[in-house]
Amino acid sequence: MSTGTQQTAGFFRGRTIGELGEQLRTEELRCVDLVEAALTAIDALDGEVNAFVTVDAAGARRAAEKADAELADGLDRGPLHGIPVAVKDIIDVAGARTTMGSAHFAENVSTSDAACVQRLREAGAVIIGKTTTHEFAFGPTGDRAHNGASRNPHDTGRMSGGSSGGSGAAVAAGMVPLALGTDTGGSVRIPASLCGVAGFKPAHGAVPTDGVFPLSRTLDHIGVLAGTASDCRLGYRVLAGLRPMPRRERGSEVxxxxxxxxxxxxxxxxxxxxxxxxxxxxxxxxxxxxxxxxxGMVRAFGAIQFSEAHAVHAERVADSPELFTDDVLAILRLAGETxxxxxxxxxxxxxxxxxxxxxxxxxxxxxxxxxxxxxxxxxxxxxxxxxxxxxxxxxxxxxxxxxxxxxxxxxxxxxxxxxxxxxxxxxxxxxxxxxxxxxxxxxxxxx
Amino acid sequence: MSTGTQQTAGFFRGRTIGELGEQLRTEELRCVDLVEAALTAIDALDGEVNAFVTVDAAGARRAAEKADAELADGLDRGPLHGIPVAVKDIIDVAGARTTMGSAHFAENVSTSDAACVQRLREAGAVIIGKTTTHEFAFGPTGDRAHNGASRNPHDTGRMSGGSSGGSGAAVAAGMVPLALGTDTGGSVRIPASLCGVAGFKPAHGAVPTDGVFPLSRTLDHIGVLAGTASDCRLGYRVLAGLRPMPRRERGSEVxxxxxxxxxxxxxxxxxxxxxxxxxxxxxxxxxxxxxxxxxGMVRAFGAIQFSEAHAVHAERVADSPELFTDDVLAILRLAGETxxxxxxxxxxxxxxxxxxxxxxxxxxxxxxxxxxxxxxxxxxxxxxxxxxxxxxxxxxxxxxxxxxxxxxxxxxxxxxxxxxxxxxxxxxxxxxxxxxxxxxxxxxxxx
Known part of the structure; x- marks a missing residue:
């Protein structure tokens, strides 16, 4: 039995990116309104949900003003133009802290945008802030992180799932309509499932991982979380550098x-x-x-994820083990024995x-x-x-x-x-x- | 100080494949003569040198008769036509034992030719027998094998080097003009150097390794040993499936x-x-x-060779360690710790x-x-x-x-x-x- 409570939903719960885009283009809404709606929801809900490590209100407002000006000038960057997006805290956003959910990187400030963040910005998206990750993305529960557990908006006594737990919780709580995650063994799909939203992991290599802290290089994928699969698709096409295309309809003969x-x-x-x-x-x-x-699949996944993860962290495990959360230190040590x-x-x-x-x-x-x-x-x-x-x-x-x-x-x-x-x-x-x-x-x- | 003796040279010492080919084509010599010369040299010298695990006199004689008949019929397969070749005992030759120099495979009989042996046969070469290898090709000394150490024809108290020790010794003793070896860390070039002959390791992937027992898959190469670099070149071009070409001459400006x-x-x-x-x-x-x-090079070579070698042998090390020579068992166990x-x-x-x-x-x-x-x-x-x-x-x-x-x-x-x-x-x-x-x-x- 959980002891938590269910949260009131933020503005974006039940609203699709398609609907928001239409309202932006009919001037029913402005991009700055979407940013304020996101900030209001985060203010109201994130004390209990803990989906965000960092919120960049000033940067988001500036980006939204620019997006509004562009639309007014007739420059339409496509479906994500003016849409607030949250970014998992192992992905570089220039000028923002990227903590990896770890005390090892508590003060780390990124100097440039990850490739996937660049693509979002070029598509007009507005970066709201950085979302809680299981420490170093190495865990599916989302409750082992330097800034504390992210919690499930359906019942905040429950876990969000992880490792992209903050992204799942932020979308489920209606704080943002779209969030970036990473997925090495399920880290986008697990919080999507547990939080009741949609989550998509692309084919390996479809989205560049430059500027994203590795967990296991040959298994790492960048993915997206949103209220619906269609909204994931809009995010994915931007991340993969594909042009917007009409949606494919299929009958029941699939x-x-x-x-x-x-x-x-x-x-x-x-x-x-x-x-x-x-x-x-x-x-x-x-x-x-x-x-x-x-x-063989189970053996291979374990040996590859463990070997590649320890290769990333060997010196930290040897030299400053006390900075890890206990669970992540334990699994990294086990990983080193492969x-x-x-x-x-x-x-x-x-x-x-x-x-x-x-x-x-x-x-x-x-x-x-x-x-x-x-x-x-x-x-x-x-x-x-x-x-x-x-x-x-x-x-x-x-x-x-x-x-x-x-x-x-x-x-x-x-x-x-x-x-x-x-x-x-x-x-x-x-x-x-x-x-x-x-x-x-x-x-x-x-x- | 070595206690060994220097061997009298066999027929092929000082004779190039080019010269032999000329004599075959002027009918000064027949292919069967070359086989007899090889068998005579082996009979005389191999008791002390121990270059061969298996000699296939009957098979070699049949192949030489066929090669003679082809030449008489005007079918000339190129520079290796009728040339006796020895094959390292980790390479499959159909119908012959392939022992890997190990008690684990003491009775193993190959059912087909390795790809490199097929290419030799198509080029008219005559397979004389299988040469001594350091057990499982995992050692540079050539003196740890189920059939005993191969010895250096310059001084049989000295090692041939390895792991293609028998191939180096067979060429150096003049038993054959050409021999196949494999080279994972130097196993063709080391016996060539120690025995005073030429040895060539091609570029990685230039010669297919199908039918060759692996030591470390990403480092393994098939190579050749001969009296001269030119003769290595003749062998290499056949192994790599390249057409014979005029030799390139270069001045001193290299x-x-x-x-x-x-x-x-x-x-x-x-x-x-x-x-x-x-x-x-x-x-x-x-x-x-x-x-x-x-x-980094030294670290990488060690980690790759050790991991890949242990992956080949893990069950043998666990289940029947007593069948290995002590040295090879020790290095395989160490390899498993990477x-x-x-x-x-x-x-x-x-x-x-x-x-x-x-x-x-x-x-x-x-x-x-x-x-x-x-x-x-x-x-x-x-x-x-x-x-x-x-x-x-x-x-x-x-x-x-x-x-x-x-x-x-x-x-x-x-x-x-x-x-x-x-x-x-x-x-x-x-x-x-x-x-x-x-x-x-x-x-x-x-x-």
Whole structure:
């Protein structure tokens, strides 16, 4: 039982970027109004939610004034023009602190924008501030950070999920309509699922990672969180440097493969049923598919993430361990014990897994399963019950998302309903290059 | 002081493949004569040299008869037609035992030819047998193998060097004019240097490794040993699937960079001086160059070779350690201790080293240095003296060769004279794609 409370929603809850854009262009709203709405919501709600590490009110106001002036002058930068965006605090924003959620970087100020932030600015987006991250993005709970836990707006006694917990909470609370996250094993999709919003992880390499602090270089992805899959799509196309395109519409003949989540990880039966029901209710044709090579996939993900993460932090772990939160220090130390020969084998097992996923995605157009195995646990909870069996909190959060980081396939989480009053996410995985189909189906099935 | 003796030379000592080919085509000699000459030399010398694990007299005779018939019918397969070749015993030859020098594979019979052996056969070469390898090719001394040490024909109390020790000894003893080896840290060039013959390691990837037992997949190269650099070139062009070409001649204006060997590893001053003198005597323009990033190179080579080698052998080390020779078991166990994060960093350091070598090879056309830091130690010797300082036998053998495996650059070792009556090798390293210049200079300076 959580002891938290449900928050009143901020301005952006239930408002899509498309609607806001229309209102900006009919002068019903100005960009500066959107910034004030964001700042008001943050003022009202963030004391309890803790989605933000840093809010740049002055910078956001200046950017919004410029965006308004441009629109007035007839310069329209597209769907994100004037839209407030929050940025995860491991991503460089020039002149702002980038703390990585860690005491190691508590005073670190970025001198330039990350490539993804540059692209947002060029598209007219207004950066509101930096969102809470699980320390160094190395954890799916969002409650181990130098500036404290981010909390779930549906119940602030519950975790937001992580590592992009502040971004998920900020969108869910209606503080911003769009936020940047990063996703190495599920860190965009997990908070999206737990907070009841949409979250998209692109295909590997589709969005440049320059200016983003690494967790595991070959598994890291930049992603977006928003109220709807369509809004994620608008953000994604800007991040990937693609031109706006008309949305692709598809009938119900899409061929979807359901991966029974139990194959990947024990899953709350109610969560699994709800996610599957979201597809059925829409009349979509779903058949069960079973990927091969799951043991190798799990081994490979672990060996690669652990080896690459420790490579980033070896000196900090050796020289100033006291600056880490206990949980992150413990997992980094464990990560350092992975052997080189295990990493070498993992590279082959990753190739095998990619081939297995590629074969599955030749059989069906999309894969579907829940995003997480459980709904949001309580903040600081370290053990959860899955169908009566206790398990460490980490694995039921990442068990269904990490396979798609290893495969490098695009994946989206959309709200599928609630269990015990807490959001459940449906995850869809698509073919690289066919993101529009993925978004079209995600938009149809989300509720 | 060695207690061994010098062997009488076999038929092929001092005879080039070019000369033999001429005699075959003027019918002064037949292919079957060359096979008999090889078998006679092996019979006479191999009891003491131990260059061969398996000799396939019947198969070689059949192949030679076929080669003679083809020549008589006007089918000339090129420079290697009818030439006897020995093959290192980690390379598959269909129907022959391939022992890897190990009790683990003592009874292993290959069912097909390795890709490099196929290419040799298509070029008309005659496979004589399989040559002694340091167990699993994991050692530069050639004296740890299930079938015993291969010995140096210049003094059979001395090691041949390794791991392609049998191939070096077979060529040096005049048993065959050409032999296949593999080279992961110097395993072709080291026995060439210690035995006083020529050895060539191609650019990484130039010769397919299919059918060759791996030591360290990203560092493994197939190479050739012969009496002269020109003969190595003939063998290399067949292995790489290149068409025979007229030899490139160059004047003395080649721009050669001398890398002071002490930068890479302490080196016997007499060896260094003799190698440098071989260039000077030919009037070649040599200037000193200094590569950057040597510490990273040494770390990267170690982490990559160790991690990849243990990945090949982990189950054997765990389940049947007693089948290894003690030295190879010890180094495989040590190799298993390399951490995954060190391998990850090594991949970056390898990129840095490749960039450093590429920059050097933009300044000069070739790099030169000795091949090994010392002349051949005695068989079973595990510590050597370098300029008065004792050191483990391994590092002065591989210290000057391993950088070029990590860089992936083509490298050749040619005889440069003798110190204490034992051969010294000069090593030349070239630009990938400019192997003809490398061979032309190697041929000029060798003596």
């Amino acid at each position: 061929d979807i493969g359901w991966i029974p989540p139990e194959l990947l990880h024990p899953t709350d039966a109610r969560v699994a049923e709800l996610a599957r029901e979201a597809l059925r209710a829409d009349g979509l044709d779903v058949r069960e598919v079973r990927p091969r090579g799951l043991d 052997a080189g020969w295990q990493y070498v084998r993992a590279l082959t097992e990753r190739d095998d897994w990619r081939a297995a996923v590629s074969d599955l995605l030749a059989e069906v157009e999309l894969l579907a399963m829940p995003t997480t195995c459980v709904v949001a646990p309580e903040v600081d909870q370290r053990e959860v019950d899955v169908n009566g069996a206790p398990t460490s909190v980490r694995s039921p959060l990442i068990g269904l998302t990490r396979p798609w980081n290893l495969a490098g396939a695009p994946a989206v989480s959309v709200p599928a309903g609630t269990v015990d009053g807490l959001p459940v996410g449906l995850q869809l995985v698509g073919r690289p290059g066919q993101e529009d189909l993925l978004f079209a189906v995600a938009e149809r099935v989300s509720r | 721009d050669i960079g001398w890398i002071p060997p002490e930068l890479l590893h302490p080196t016997d001053a007499r060896v260094a001086e003799l190698a440098r003198e071989a260039l000077r005597a030919d009037g070649l323009d040599v200037r000193e160059v200094r590569p950057r990033g040597l510490d 951490a995954g994060w060190q391998y990850v960093r090594a991949l970056t350091e390898r990129d840095d080293w490749r960039a450093a070598v590429s920059d050097l090879l933009a300044e000069v056309e070739l790099l030169a240095m000795p091949t090994t830091c010392v002349v051949a130690p005695e068989v079973d010797q595990r510590e050597v003296d370098v300029n008065g300082a004792p050191t483990s036998v391994r590092s002065p053998l591989i210290g000057l060769t391993r950088p070029w495996n990590l860089a992936g650059a083509p490298a050749v070792s040619v005889p440069a004279g003798t110190v204490d009556g034992l051969p010294v090798g000069l090593q030349l390293v070239g630009r990938p794609g400019q192997e003809d210049l490398l061979f032309a200079v190697a041929e000029r300076v060798s003596r």
